[in-house]
Amino acid sequence: MVFPVLTLRARMASSVGLACVFVALLLSAGLYLVTQGVVQQTQLSKLSSAASLVAERAENSLQFGQFDPDDLTRQDVPPDVQVRVSLGRSVLIVSRQFPAGLPLSVDPGVYRLGDRYVLAQQLGSRGGYALLTLALSSQATDDARRAFLRAVLIILPLTLLVACLGAWWAAGRMLRPVAALERSAREIGESGDLTRPVPGAGGQDELSRLAGTLQTTFRQLEATRAREVQFLRAAAHDLRSPLAALKTRVALSLSRERGPERYRQDLQEVGQDLSRLSTLAEHLLLLARSPQTMARQPVPLLEVAADALDAARSRFPDQDMDLSSDLSAGALSVPGDRILLGQAILNLLQNAAHHAPGAEVRLSVRRIGAQVHLSVHDDGPGVPPEVLARLGEAFYRPDEARSGPGASGGGHGLGLAIVRHVAELHGGTLELLSTPGQGFTATLSLPLSSA
Numbered sequence: 001m002v003f004p005v006l007t008l009r010a011r012m013a014s015s016v017g018l019a020c021v022f023v024a025l026l027l028s029a030g031l032y033l034v035t036q037g038v039v040q041q042t043q044l045s046k047l048s049s050a051a052s053l054v055a056e057r058a059e060n061s062l063q064f065g066q067f068d069p070d071d072l073t074r075q076d077v078p079p080d081v082q083v084r085v086s087l088g089r090s091v092l093i094v095s096r097q098f099p100a101g102l103p104l105s106v107d108p109g110v111y112r113l114g115d116r117y118v119l120a121q122q123l124g125s126r127g128g129y130a131l132l133t134l135a136l137s138s139q140a141t142d143d144a145r146r147a148f149l150r151a152v153l154i155i156l157p158l159t160l161l162v163a164c165l166g167a168w169w170a171a172g173r174m175l176r177p178v179a180a181l182e183r184s185a186r187e188i189g190e191s192g193d194l195t196r197p198v199p200g201a202g203g204q205d206e207l208s209r210l211a212g213t214l215q216t217t218f219r220q221l222e223a224t225r226a227r228e229v230q231f232l233r234a235a236a237h238d239l240r241s242p243l244a245a246l247k248t249r250v251a252l253s254l255s256r257e258r259g260p261e262r263y264r265q266d267l268q269e270v271g272q273d274l275s276r277l278s279t280l281a282e283h284l285l286l287l288a289r290s291p292q293t294m295a296r297q298p299v300p301l302l303e304v305a306a307d308a309l310d311a312a313r314s315r316f317p318d319q320d321m322d323l324s325s326d327l328s329a330g331a332l333s334v335p336g337d338r339i340l341l342g343q344a345i346l347n348l349l350q351n352a353a354h355h356a357p358g359a360e361v362r363l364s365v366r367r368i369g370a371q372v373h374l375s376v377h378d379d380g381p382g383v384p385p386e387v388l389a390r391l392g393e394a395f396y397r398p399d400e401a402r403s404g405p406g407a408s409g410g411g412h413g414l415g416l417a418i419v420r421h422v423a424e425l426h427g428g429t430l431e432l433l434s435t436p437g438q439g440f441t442a443t444l445s446l447p448l449s450s451a
Contacts, residue, residue, distance in 0.1 A: 101114075118133065374444040
C-alpha cells in the first residue's frame, strides 16, 4: 500500500494539531483530578460538619431515651444527609430517606460505599457503644464527572480543528520565504545566471541565513565556473598552437623529397613540439589533481629539495644555484606526496632561472614554529606590483619582453599555478614578494608532521 506524501505545510499543521490535542488531554486530566478532588472533599466536609452536630444530639437522645429522628436532623443539618443510630443489631434512630441497603455493621471512618459517602463513628452509652452512621449521596460527584467528560468530548475535537486550521495558516505564512527561495533557485538554474540576488538574504533569522548561504554558494559556483571556462579556453589555446605547429612541420616535411639531414632536423623540431605538448599535459594533470587521489606519507623535505636543485642545475648549468638550511636532512618531514612536492620546488627553481638568467638563485629551508618555509630567491630585476598580483594564475603570462621573473618555465603560465595548487593540497600557502630592481622571492609554507 502506497501512502500519499504529505507536504511540509500539512506535516507542520498536523504536528501542531496533535501537540495541541496532547496538551489539551493533559490539561483535561489535571482539571478532572482537581475537580473530582474538590467535589469529593466538599461532600466529605459537609458530611463531617453534619456529623459533629448530629453526634452531640445523638448522645443526648441516647442518654434521655428520646429517639426522634427529626430532633437529630434540624435545619442546620443539610437535608441530603441521612442519619442512623444503631446499637448492636437494633436501629434506635433512622432518617426517613436513609438507604435501606446500607448494612448495620460498618467500619468506623469516612469512605465511599457504593453510591454513597459514609461516615461512621461510635457513641458512648450506658448500654454499650452505639454506632452513628451518616450517609450522603455521591450523585453530585458523579454529575460533575459526567459533565466534565461531556465537555472534554466537545472541546477536544474543536481544539484539534482550531489548532490544525491555525497551524495551517501559520505554516503557510512561515513557508512563504521558502517558496520564494524555491522559485528563485529554479529561475537561477533555468537562466544559468548564478549572480542573481536571492530574495530574503541579509536578515538575521534562519531562513534569511539560508538565503544568504545559497547566494554565497551560487556566487562561489559562478566564480568557479568562470575560472574553469577560462582555464579550458587557455588550455585549448595552448594545446592548439603546438598541435598546429606540429601538423605544419609534418606537412612541410612530406610535401617534397628531402635529404636525411633535413629529415633529421625536422624530426628534432617535431620532438621539441611533442616535448612541449607532453610537459603541458603533465602540468594540466597536476592542476587537476584532487586531494582524494594524493598520497600522504612523511616526505623528507631537505632530500626532495636537494633532488630538485640537482635537476634544475642539470637544465640550467650556467645558473648559480645554492641550497641552505638551519636543520639536518632528517629533521624535517612533511606529510604529503613526494612527486608533487618535488615538482613544486623544481618549478620555483626553473621559474627563477628562466626569468633571471645569470642571477644568483638561493634555495633555503627553514623551520618556523609548526611549519617549514621553503624559499627561492633570485637577484634578478624583480616584477612590478600589477604583475606580482596576478602571478600564480593558471595560463597567466606577462609581457614576453619583461626580463624579470614571474611566469613558469616552459612558457605555458602554469609553473607558479602548479606550485600554488600543490601548496593548497598540502594545507600550505605560496607567498610571492618582489620589488622592481631588488629581486624576486617565492616562499612555500607547509605544515610539519614531526620535528
